[in-house]
Amino acid sequence: MAIEMLYFAWVREVIGTGHERVDPPAEVETVGALIDWLAASSDTHAAAFENRERLRAAVDQAFVPLDAAIAGAREIAIFPPVTGG
Amino acid sequence: MIRILVTPDPIDVATEVARVEVEGAGGIASFIGRVRADDGVSTLELEHYPGMTEAALEAVARTAAARWSLAAVTIVHRVGPMGPGERIVLVATAAAHRQAALDACAYCIDRLKTDAPFWKREVTPEGTRWVEVRAADAQRATDWA
Numbered sequence: 001m002a003i004e005m006l007y008f009a010w011v012r013e014v015i016g017t018g019h020e021r022v023d024p025p026a027e028v029e030t031v032g033a034l035i036d037w038l039a040a041s042s043d044t045h046a047a048a049f050e051n052r053e054r055l056r057a058a059v060d061q062a063f064v065p066l067d068a069a070i071a072g073a074r075e076i077a078i079f080p081p082v083t084g085g
Numbered sequence: 086m087i088r089i090l091v092t093p094d095p096i097d098v099a100t101e102v103a104r105v106e107v108e109g110a111g112g113i114a115s116f117i118g119r120v121r122a123d124d125g126v127s128t129l130e131l132e133h134y135p136g137m138t139e140a141a142l143e144a145v146a147r148t149a150a151a152r153w154s155l156a157a158v159t160i161v162h163r164v165g166p167m168g169p170g171e172r173i174v175l176v177a178t179a180a181a182h183r184q185a186a187l188d189a190c191a192y193c194i195d196r197l198k199t200d201a202p203f204w205k206r207e208v209t210p211e212g213t214r215w216v217e218v219r220a221a222d223a224q225r226a227t228d229w230a
Contacts, residue, residue: 009132009204010215058202061137077134077202081218084131084162084203085118085174085194 003070005038007048008079011055014048031057031076032066049078056081086157087150089142091133093165096172105157110179114190122169126207131164131173134202138162141201145193153189155180160193162203192229199226 002023012018028037039046057064058077086107102115120129146158157179176193180186205216
């Protein structure tokens with residue numbers, strides 16, 4: 001199941017791209033597991049995802065906690081806490 | 086009447102406030118956030134998540150409109166690079182009476198700080214840095230629950 005990954009702010013800068021298409025194995029069932037799987041794939045992902053407390057996520061454009069399920073997700077975004085306004 | 090705008094262009098306060106001067110609006114409140122020149126900040130860059138940003142602002146505005154029976158609510162948020170003194174965000178709320186307009190305006194600005202996917206980066210003489218979350222902002226947003 002291919003998922004469109006989006007990265008913002010310093011997460012995007014550290015990884016080196018704002019989006020990529022990934023196809024995780026079936027045992028990757030949560031956002032947190034997806035982050036673990038991506039971190040194992042490259043040094044830049046590992047660096048961006050080093051401190052989970054600094055990461056937030058959205059599944060199909062809705063904020064979710066990192067233990068949220070990703071079944072059926074088309075678009076998942078990983079980013080730092082938001083700072084608008 | 087809800088108006089949401091995420092734009093790289095400067096915010097025209099007079100036009101936006103005039104838009105919420107609708108029938109039944111006896112009181113109008115507005116908030117304008119501007120770029121501060123703290124620590125020699127020369128440029129503030131606003132990144133956002135297109136699509137999700139507009140939906141998140143719309144949800145904030147809808148909740149405020151229902152809770153305070155607003156006649157109109159507008160949220161305009163600028164994105165991209167901007168300089169000290171430039172407007173980042175404008176919230177304008179219109180209600181039958183002042184208290185509802187004032188409370189709804191405060192709610193919208195407090196909630197959008199935690200509910201909408203924007204990220205600020207400051208350019209200073211020492212380099213660029215991503216702005217960190219202020220704990221007080223998160224507390225203010227949850228205080229409205």
